[in-house]
Amino acid sequence: MGDQGRSKYYILMDALKTDIIEGRILPGDKILSENMLSEKYGVSRQTVRRAISILVNEGYLVSEHGRGTYCAERKQKQSGSKNIAVISTYISDYIFPEVIQGIDKVLTGRGYSIILKNTENSQQNEAACMADVMTKNIDGMIIEPSKSEIFCGNLSQYQALDRMNVPYIFIEGIYHSLKDRPSVLMDDEEGGYMVTNYLLENGHRNLLGIFKMDDYQGRQRHNGFVRALRKFGLYYNPDRVVWYHTEDRKIKPAAMLEAIMKSPMEVDGIVCYSDQIALDIIRTLERLGKRVPEDISVTGYDNSFIAVNGPVKLTTIDHPKSLMGEMAACLLLEKMDGIPDENSKVRRVIEPRLIIRDSCRRRSPE
Amino acid sequence: MGDQGRSKYYILMDALKTDIIEGRILPGDKILSENMLSEKYGVSRQTVRRAISILVNEGYLVSEHGRGTYCAERKQKQSGSKNIAVISTYISDYIFPEVIQGIDKVLTGRGYSIILKNTENSQQNEAACMADVMTKNIDGMIIEPSKSEIFCGNLSQYQALDRMNVPYIFIEGIYHSLKDRPSVLMDDEEGGYMVTNYLLENGHRNLLGIFKMDDYQGRQRHNGFVRALRKFGLYYNPDRVVWYHTEDRKIKPAAMLEAIMKSPMEVDGIVCYSDQIALDIIRTLERLGKRVPEDISVTGYDNSFIAVNGPVKLTTIDHPKSLMGEMAACLLLEKMDGIPDENSKVRRVIEPRLIIRDSCRRRSPE
DNA sequence: CCGTATTTGTTCGTATGTATT
DNA sequence: CAATACATACGAACAAATACG
Numbered sequence A, B: 001m002g003d004q005g006r007s008k009y010y011i012l013m014d015a016l017k018t019d020i021i022e023g024r025i026l027p028g029d030k031i032l033s034e035n036m037l038s039e040k041y042g043v044s045r046q047t048v049r050r051a052i053s054i055l056v057n058e059g060y061l062v063s064e065h066g067r068g069t070y071c072a073e074r075k076q077k078q079s080g081s082k083n084i085a086v087i088s089t090y091i092s093d094y095i096f097p098e099v100i101q102g103i104d105k106v107l108t109g110r111g112y113s114i115i116l117k118n119t120e121n122s123q124q125n126e127a128a129c130m131a132d133v134m135t136k137n138i139d140g141m142i143i144e145p146s147k148s149e150i151f152c153g154n155l156s157q158y159q160a161l162d163r164m165n166v167p168y169i170f171i172e173g174i175y176h177s178l179k180d181r182p183s184v185l186m187d188d189e190e191g192g193y194m195v196t197n198y199l200l201e202n203g204h205r206n207l208l209g210i211f212k213m214d215d216y217q218g219r220q221r222h223n224g225f226v227r228a229l230r231k232f233g234l235y236y237n238p239d240r241v242v243w244y245h246t247e248d249r250k251i252k253p254a255a256m257l258e259a260i261m262k263s264p265m266e267v268d269g270i271v272c273y274s275d276q277i278a279l280d281i282i283r284t285l286e287r288l289g290k291r292v293p294e295d296i297s298v299t300g301y302d303n304s305f306i307a308v309n310g311p312v313k314l315t316t317i318d319h320p321k322s323l324m325g326e327m328a329a330c331l332l333l334e335k336m337d338g339i340p341d342e343n344s345k346v347r348r349v350i351e352p353r354l355i356i357r358d359s360c361r362r363r364s365p366e
Numbered sequence C: 001c002c003g004t005a006t007t008t009g010t011t012c013g014t015a016t017g018t019a020t021t
Numbered sequence D: 001c002a003a004t005a006c007a008t009a010c011g012a013a014c015a016a017a018t019a020c021g
Helices: A009-020 A032-039 A045-056 A096-109 A123-135 A157-161 A189-201 A216-231 A252-263 A275-287 A305-309 A319-334 B006-022 B034-041 B044-059 B096-109 B121-135 B157-161 B186-202 B216-231 B250-261 B273-286 B305-309 B319-335
Strands: A061-064 A070-071 A082-090 A114-119 A140-143 A169-172 A183-186 A207-212 A243-246 A269-272 A297-299 B061-064 B067-071 B084-089 B111-117 B138-141 B166-173 B184-185 B207-212 B241-244 B268-273 B297-299
Touching: A032 A045, A061 A319, A070 A114, A070 B273, A082 A096, A082 A183, A096 A114, A096 A319, A096 B096, A096 B111, A114 A123, A114 B096, A123 B241, A140 A319, A140 B250, A157 B184, A169 A319, A183 A189, A183 B268, A189 A297, A207 A252, A216 A243, A243 A252, A243 B319, A252 A275, A252 B216, A275 A297, A275 A305, A297 B006, A297 B268, A305 A319, A305 B305, B006 B034, B006 B044, B034 B044, B044 B061, B067 B250, B084 B121, B096 B111, B096 B319, B111 B121, B138 B319, B166 B250, B166 B319, B184 B186, B184 B319, B186 B207, B186 B216, B186 B268, B186 B297, B207 B216, B207 B250, B216 B241, B250 B273, B268 B273, B273 B297, B273 B305
Parallel strands: A082 A114, A082 A140, A140 A169, A169 A183, A207 A243, A207 A269, A269 A297, B084 B111, B084 B138, B138 B166, B166 B184, B207 B241, B207 B268, B268 B297
Antiparallel strands: A061 A070, A114 B111, B061 B067
């Protein structure tokens, strides 16, 4: 066992490993090409390849076809379990299954398996999921944060992942305190702007906005809403914005809307946080004797099945759900390969796209 | 990227791995020598060595200098990984997310994690999923069979699970050749009977049935359709049944329906395999100038979101999706606890329930 | 114990393919 | 397009460990 220092490949392997450990070869450095090593050490290229292949297996080196062989950014945590944790808020929520499908498509192709967890949008559950996942061997994680707009209570767990060099990617949203971490997000500010702008361009002047308070997306869409109002020189009236939380989704927006509709406040268009809310709002309006879009225009967000199959086909913002999953998976693969941000080739922002259907109608401004 | 199955060493490596996983090579067995493998597979000895070296690295094989190469003894079959594999056909299909949620609810409560796989309803992918999952440490498996009505091509893999004492539960369907294995199924025969019976009781006499050919559910629902016809003393006309496969779902039912509607055959009611098909059918009928339910009644199956949110609210059979997941998870827990069938307390059959909505109308029989 | 065949381990040379720059 | 670098494959030779008559 111990007496194999004799073989050439072993000597070369050991020399390279020592160079890395003792810092003569630094993370990210390109090492000599196979031919050059072969010449320098007086061995055949096959022997060089053998030495290198061991170090690649052990995670010291990374070979890139056509480019060269590089010292790994971080020493990979052994052979690789080929498990990826995917933590979402709701498994069966109306977009996540497709996001998972996108993730799966990319990762399965690369031999990874998905360990699925869901938090029901509670940070406490998120903590439990992460603790559980860290007892397994995972190579990486894709996570949709729970209540991303609230202070992140699980900071220490994310830092533990950093320490263990387990890469993770945020999708859909991101915590303020972890803003520098890699993520795949929609440009929700722009999306909020686009729907609002569409209504304003079509003559609406009495808009209502309904947004979710406790996540990143809600804040961003709201910001876009405000920007569009400003562009049209309209005064921003906080009373014309309804904020709700995850927990009161089913009650608050409808109740607030009813109160507003019974007040003297005029409303000709409603910008909704999501298609789901838009559907609730349309039902409430119908109950109050208002027709959509004849009396009031309503916009959704996400282009879910509700947008196509509901009582009114919704004008909404497209959410390329599967694509988002694929992008997140590709970004994670990059991270797991130790490719630094500056060499990244994966796009991280999804540009929103307005889809015009039947839930809005042109108004003539007074 | 994903097209590396082509290289010779990879093919050989995969073949050996499969032999091990499927039990053709047993722990402790000596495998063929390098020279013999080289001859048998028509590749060079170097290539054989490369394939073997990967499997040695992964722990499947052990090479002994001068003696030979052997299949590794069970490294740690040891239960207690707290991982459960869940293999479904489509992750984002219209009922499975909720089934997974039900599974997750029960298993997370007991400290298990779910490894998610999907087959896209291909037995080939099913084989790959199972092979992959067996390289992990799993305590059990819940699987929705792919094309369950077709001959099960992966029998040996299921037998490998039996040998390794890894319990597994079938849901939604079951292969003929594995009929004795534990499963959680709907009584689809009864469900097919109930919708058909409902139409017949409401005066319909010219029914059409549209069923899926390649899965268990399709056959069962069809059988119920036939039983109801018989009860009413009606002649079973095979021309009044449209069979389709997974692959031609989007074309065949609509095309066949169009042909039938343009023929002299009378149709006053259509029993559909699923809500999804019912929606396609309703759209086709609308295109042909027929109204549902005024001109023709249509029934769905599964009580999915389509049934509530589509253009016509569907009369359908309830599918308690989350409950099915919970039942399967409970049954799996029983199996993992080693509780024999005769002491089982988990129900394994879901009784169908008819949900009456707006897609059918009473006819007066002539 | 010896000798030989078998089997894995190491090394080199060569050729061709493919991705990147 | 050409040069560079890694990837795959084959053939050959010899070394070292083991099995067996």
